[in-house]
Amino acid sequence: MKRNTIKLSTLLGENITSRSSLQILCNILKSNDVIDMSDIVFISRSVADELCYFEESYNIMFVGMSDFTRKMLSLVRKNRNKPRKRQEQDSKFVVCDDIETLLSVVSSI
Amino acid sequence: MSEVIIPNVTRDDRIGSVFNHLFRIIAESEKLEGKVLWNFQDVHFFHPFFVFPFSLYRYELSNKKNVECKGMNDVVQSYFSTIKFFDFMDLREIGDFNNVLKCYKEKSYTPICRFSLSDKNIERMQSIIKDVILQQIKLPINIESHLSYMLGEFVCNMEEHSQGKYGYIFSQYLKKEKSLYLCLADDGISIYSSYIFKEKHLDKIDEYESSALRLAKAGYSSKDRPEAENRGYGISTNSNLLVKGFGGAFFILSGGAFHREEAENNIFIELPKSIRWNGTIILMKIPLSEAKNVNLYKYMER
Known part of the structure; x- marks a missing residue:
């Protein structure tokens, strides 16, 4: 079966940070397509998550990935369907009822 | 006519402490009817974490009242003009934007850039600004991916969640401190x-807006898929990267609450009902002296 190849950097440039920018890809993507990731320098975690969704939904294959994009996709893929482990941090909480209290709190913390 | 004396805000001792001055200016300005006169006679320099939100506040106030500025010396006037304090650097044509920003590569600060959150060229804009910042730093370190990650995740949040019209970016590199201040x-x-609009995690939010900040910080997204918690990493991973990775500081002000995180200080503050910030501001102090040792991947997973 011949797979159609889409070079992502031609569509979206070498830095892809916005999930919504992938709408352009979504409009032309078909099942079993190949996404050529060569010349992509950076993808955000949000973009990686969206690409994983395309991977699952359209059975697509990625080729030409840089070390960075491979690591980002791998990291997101690994955690995508797992429950989050959340660490509650120690933090203070202060309610300021008026401006005087606020100014006093901000200058002291 | 009553006037508001603008203080000379040169330091931000604990991240966001400049807001002590800005909240005071807001409280005094809001009391004035019709015309607001700001007196800059005492001003010689503004810390980047003050000048950025101050510029945004001036813009918002000028939509409601007549704001006049007086007493500005030539140096401050020139600085305000260069950073586009009064009129912002608007992203229109990518080509123009690229050419106009070229002259900032030899400076230590960018202009205050404004971009439409529905603009198709947001990716390219981020890339251009990132390149300018990297040129300004002039250090033999590679933080390109770290900077791309910070800008990318936060701008993505603006597009996905804010329902806003505009986003704003400003940065300044203070060489003496070897720190980048990103806003x-x-x-x-x-x-x-x-969260309220999306009706998500309402069981975890009380009447305090700071509860929403806490939730966002912990990684609860308003857009998780029903079967997985696959989103909400932007704020949590970036604040970890900044504070634990770079040894820097993180501040976020949104609506009626703000949060500050530094090495030994992690606090959520609920503002009085009389003060509210329309939108969200993020301030990041990024020390660069140990930047080459910061492993981005380590903080992306948390």
Whole structure:
């Protein structure tokens, strides 16, 4: 079966940070397509998550990935369907009822 | 006519402490009817974490009242003009934007850039600004991916969640401190309003807007898929990267609450009902002296 190849950097440039920018890809993507990731320098975690969704939904294959994009996709893929482990941090909480209290709190913390 | 004396805000001892001055200016300005006169006679320099939100506040106030500025010396006037304090650097044509920003590569600060959150060229804009910042730093370190990650995740949040019209970016590199000060903002609904609007995690939010900040910080997204918690990493991973990775500081003000995180200080503050910030502001202090040892991947997973 011949797979159609889409070079992502031609569509979206070498830095892809916005999930919504992938709408352009979504409009032309078909099942079993190949996404050529060569010349992509950076993808955000949000973009990686969206690409994983395309991977699952359209059975697509990625080729030409840089070390960075491979690591980002791998990291997101690994955690995508797992429950989050959340660490509650120690933090203070202060309610300021008026401006005087606020100014006093901000200058002291 | 009553006037508001603008203080000379040169330091930000604990991240966001400049807001002590800005909240005071807001409180005094809001009391004035019709015309607001700001007196800059005492001003010689503004810390980047003050000048950025101050510029945004001036813009918002000028939509409601007549704001006049007086007493500005030539140096301050020139600085304000260069950073586009009064009129912002608007992203229109990418080509123009690229050419106009070229002259900032030899400076230590960018202009205050404004971009439409529905603009198709947001990716390219981020790339251009990132390149300018890297040129300004002039250090033999590679933080390109780290900077791309910070800008990318926060701008993505603005687009996805804020329902705002504009986003804003400003940065300044203070060489003496070897630290980059990066500021981002949107003019949309607050983080608290975003959860309410999406009807997500309402069981975890109480009447305090700071509860929403806490939720966002812990990684609860208003857009998780029903079967997985696959989103909400932007704020949590970036604040970890900044504070634990770089040893820097993180500040976020959204609607009626703000949060500050530094090495030994992690606090959420609920503002009085009389003060509210329309939208969200993020301030990041990024020390660069140990930047080459910061492993981005380590903080992306948390």
